[in-house]
Amino acid sequence: MLKKIYAIFLSLALCMMHVIPVFAADEAYVYDHAEVIAASSEQMLNDLAQEIYDTYDVRTVFILFEDETENEAKEAAFDQYDDTFGRDDGIILVVNKADDYFLVLHRGNALLTDDQKVELQSIYNAENIYKDGVEKDFEYIRSIYSGESPMPAQTIPDERLQPLLVDDADLLSTSEEEELLGKLTEISERQNLDVVVVTNNDLGGKTATEYADDFFDYNGYGYGSNHDGILFLVSMDDRSWALSTTGYGIEAFTDAGQEYMTDRIIPYLSEGNYIDAFMTYADLCDQFIEQAHTGQPYDVGNMPKGKVPWFLLPINALFGLLVMWPFANHKKNKLKTVYKAQSAKAYLVPKSLKFSRKNDQFIGKHVTHVPHVDPNRGGGGHGGGGSSIHIGSSGVSHGGSSGHF
Amino acid sequence: MPELQEFKCPACGGAMEFVTKTQRLQCPFCDTEMGIDEYEKLQAQEEPASPPDLPKPQQQASWEQQQTEDWDQQETSHLKIYSCHSCGGEIIADETTGASSCPFCGNPVVMTGQFSGDLKPNYVIPFQKDKKDAKEQYMKYLEGKSFLPKIFKDQNHIDEIKGVYVPFWLYDAHVHADMAFLGTNVRTWTDGRNDYTETSEYSVQREGVIRFENVPEDGSKEMDDNMMESIEPFDFSKAVPFKTAYLAGYYANRYDVDAQSRMDRAKERVTKSTISEFSKTANHYTTVSTQRSQVDFTKATYKYVLYPVWLLNTTYKGEHYHFAMNGQTGKFVGNLPVDNGAYWRFILIGAVIVTVIMFVLQCLILV
Numbered sequence: 001m002l003k004k005i006y007a008i009f010l011s012l013a014l015c016m017m018h019v020i021p022v023f024a025a026d027e028a029y030v031y032d033h034a035e036v037i038a039a040s041s042e043q044m045l046n047d048l049a050q051e052i053y054d055t056y057d058v059r060t061v062f063i064l065f066e067d068e069t070e071n072e073a074k075e076a077a078f079d080q081y082d083d084t085f086g087r088d089d090g091i092i093l094v095v096n097k098a099d100d101y102f103l104v105l106h107r108g109n110a111l112l113t114d115d116q117k118v119e120l121q122s123i124y125n126a127e128n129i130y131k132d133g134v135e136k137d138f139e140y141i142r143s144i145y146s147g148e149s150p151m152p153a154q155t156i157p158d159e160r161l162q163p164l165l166v167d168d169a170d171l172l173s174t175s176e177e178e179e180l181l182g183k184l185t186e187i188s189e190r191q192n193l194d195v196v197v198v199t200n201n202d203l204g205g206k207t208a209t210e211y212a213d214d215f216f217d218y219n220g221y222g223y224g225s226n227h228d229g230i231l232f233l234v235s236m237d238d239r240s241w242a243l244s245t246t247g248y249g250i251e252a253f254t255d256a257g258q259e260y261m262t263d264r265i266i267p268y269l270s271e272g273n274y275i276d277a278f279m280t281y282a283d284l285c286d287q288f289i290e291q292a293h294t295g296q297p298y299d300v301g302n303m304p305k306g307k308v309p310w311f312l313l314p315i316n317a318l319f320g321l322l323v324m325w326p327f328a329n330h331k332k333n334k335l336k337t338v339y340k341a342q343s344a345k346a347y348l349v350p351k352s353l354k355f356s357r358k359n360d361q362f363i364g365k366h367v368t369h370v371p372h373v374d375p376n377r378g379g380g381g382h383g384g385g386g387s388s389i390h391i392g393s394s395g396v397s398h399g400g401s402s403g404h405f
Numbered sequence: 406m407p408e409l410q411e412f413k414c415p416a417c418g419g420a421m422e423f424v425t426k427t428q429r430l431q432c433p434f435c436d437t438e439m440g441i442d443e444y445e446k447l448q449a450q451e452e453p454a455s456p457p458d459l460p461k462p463q464q465q466a467s468w469e470q471q472q473t474e475d476w477d478q479q480e481t482s483h484l485k486i487y488s489c490h491s492c493g494g495e496i497i498a499d500e501t502t503g504a505s506s507c508p509f510c511g512n513p514v515v516m517t518g519q520f521s522g523d524l525k526p527n528y529v530i531p532f533q534k535d536k537k538d539a540k541e542q543y544m545k546y547l548e549g550k551s552f553l554p555k556i557f558k559d560q561n562h563i564d565e566i567k568g569v570y571v572p573f574w575l576y577d578a579h580v581h582a583d584m585a586f587l588g589t590n591v592r593t594w595t596d597g598r599n600d601y602t603e604t605s606e607y608s609v610q611r612e613g614v615i616r617f618e619n620v621p622e623d624g625s626k627e628m629d630d631n632m633m634e635s636i637e638p639f640d641f642s643k644a645v646p647f648k649t650a651y652l653a654g655y656y657a658n659r660y661d662v663d664a665q666s667r668m669d670r671a672k673e674r675v676t677k678s679t680i681s682e683f684s685k686t687a688n689h690y691t692t693v694s695t696q697r698s699q700v701d702f703t704k705a706t707y708k709y710v711l712y713p714v715w716l717l718n719t720t721y722k723g724e725h726y727h728f729a730m731n732g733q734t735g736k737f738v739g740n741l742p743v744d745n746g747a748y749w750r751f752i753l754i755g756a757v758i759v760t761v762i763m764f765v766l767q768c769l770i771l772v
Contacts, residue, residue: 305770325752363606
């Protein structure tokens, strides 16, 4: 009896043994549903993917479907990936046996540019053997992550991904948004320069300038190859604001010009009047771009001239009165010539003044001093004018300024 | 009857007058002219000179019922009556009047009693400017005066114009003054780190003497003192010893304010000038302050003179306006009415223009 039990147990155990290797291989990067890749090759590819993951923290996955449609394949791929790797950064290459499609999906932050995706496809198609194609693709991905490839991990889209007005902090009512967006659109289209307004509640640890720069770049704002544009960010995170200029925007909005603009916009923000702040911003942008087209953008010594305030009139009138009054009095006094004589000067016998004592005696002197104040210090930093620029995380140059309200 | 003197022309018997251009007596009827000295000699020959030595003739007027007005006691005591030698008419004059003209025949007369004995002036400056000059100066005076009512100027009407010899007291003063000042010199410089101020102090002393001569103060109550001071200065060097003949044809008054009364005013002016002259010698400092000033008069003498003054007056809107011209130099003074409307219009229109100009400039600069 005991021998029988032991025999059954042993055979069961032996059966299990077959199963165990399958479970051990839970980190599978290659899923060959059509059975076109040899087991050993599969193993090699898995090891390669594992290596890549160990080094660069990105899962490179290849799934080959039999005859699923593109959408079916996509869904299944995501399911498979999520089951296996959860929320890890990863790139999933999805194909079917018939080569009807070649998908490059991403999970997490593993973003590739369109060019890179195209590259992957061409590499894959260049190989005759599946295994080679996958291997080369994995290598290519590795090269991207190792920095050998010139493309950065995050991409700059060609088309605008977001509207000209993004009010995440909900500072504007719907009608205000409509009105503002209409204005921004009109100006941007007419001037061929994106005039953008963004509000949010959280800078995610970045500075306002960084956030503004990145938001502009990675959301594809900007006209033309230079991405001409200006973005005004208001963040309720720490009540900060930032202007970010790109391309022609850098030229049109000089440092001094930006100061001029913000001097007129920030007070509105401080008093919570956001719609007026942004409308003023839009109008000023329009005016500044217009001016920049003349070849002389607003800058130090060349600032826009505002309206003459009305209260100058009574001030001028007062001044006029103050000027005329003594003048008139002088004329009036000519009418009166009868005065008491002030002195007897005309009757002084010339040279009759004789001194018996004439002393000028030095008594003493004292010296005091006060610290010297240089009148020129403390002025604005824009001595020469122009636009200062910095480079954003995308590598694109931006001009701009920032502050709090 | 107080004594009247007329200046009879030896040729025709007409009344001679003193002419400024020639500084001689001239007969307006036969053009005979002669110098003052000449005439005096003539006078001396004809009549033995017996200058009355009474200081003040005491004759009071006896009033007849013909008088239309009632003169009360106060008024009559200020008046004297003279009888014109030429026509016998009564000349009623103020007690100080020394020279006048007969209201009936126009003959100029001199009340010799007013200027004889103790009352005889030491000197006189004869008129250098005549009536024509006075009128001309008046017209010139009205020229170029803004805010003068147009009607006033256009009317051009002089009520009265007369040449008067005004009695003056002339004061000479020897003055001793002792003054002390505190002078400071301030120097500033900087070395970039600090601004330095160095103040040096000096004790300044000035003691000495100074002299003034012929400071005039009018001795006539009726003459406005300020007006008389305003037509100064008179050039005493042109004064001559007094002779009644100079008064021929002009009005004259003797003094009714004595020398002592006016001396204080003269001293006031002299003191002011003394301090000014002394201070001038101590003004080469950054700042000067007077610590002490002591002014004493070591000698103060006076003379009695007659100075020539042309008086004019006119009436405008019920107000009398008086003018005076220095009969020696031609200096013209007098207060004129002010057209307040014109004054304010000037200010307002000017202010409006300035406002507009400034506003336009501001628009040009700022827009």
